[in-house]
Amino acid sequence: MGNHHHDHIRVLIADDDEHILQAYREAFADTESTREMRMLDALAAELFEQGSTACDEVHFDVVACSQGDDAISLAREAASDGRPFDVVILDVRMPPGIDGVEAGSQIRALDPDVEIVFVTGYSDVPLEELQRRVPPPMKLHYFNKPLSFSRLAEDVASMVREH
Numbered sequence: 001m002g003n004h005h006h007d008h009i010r011v012l013i014a015d016d017d018e019h020i021l022q023a024y025r026e027a028f029a030d031t032e033s034t035r036e037m038r039m040l041d042a043l044a045a046e047l048f049e050q051g052s053t054a055c056d057e058v059h060f061d062v063v064a065c066s067q068g069d070d071a072i073s074l075a076r077e078a079a080s081d082g083r084p085f086d087v088v089i090l091d092v093r094m095p096p097g098i099d100g101v102e103a104g105s106q107i108r109a110l111d112p113d114v115e116i117v118f119v120t121g122y123s124d125v126p127l128e129e130l131q132r133r134v135p136p137p138m139k140l141h142y143f144n145k146p147l148s149f150s151r152l153a154e155d156v157a158s159m160v161r162e163h
Helices: 018-028 032-047 068-080 100-110 126-133 149-162
Strands: 009-014 059-065 087-091 115-120 140-144
Touching: 009 018, 009 068, 009 149, 018 059, 018 149, 059 068, 068 087, 068 100, 087 100, 087 149, 100 115, 100 126, 115 149, 126 140, 140 149
Parallel strands: 009 059, 009 087, 087 115, 115 140
Antiparallel strands: none
């Protein structure tokens, strides 16, 4: 993954809801309780044969913002500094600015290696459209709200380790 490191995962999150941003910050925080929660989620996934990767030794460096334009600027700055994000998590809808799909498209143009995760509480943008607008499909992920933020942190660790 170019300059991407698997034990220290850089994550950019854009969501217009401050409560959701706080839930992300807590799930990706490097605290004993979040590590324990991720380990429990990983164990549950393994027990139920859903696949998992233990991520207790993974550290997340999280940058959060509330608009797609800000996410693009942060991704551009990170790429120019030689410290690109490994994963970008985008809410699909972020009024009043550009939506997450357009932000994802522009971020993908800046960094073709980044894993992009779309999260939405709506189903108005089909997965096929996301794959068409933000290729390639193997570096694109889609989650519906409500979601388990701690499970998402585990999935993010797995995404980075697989590539």
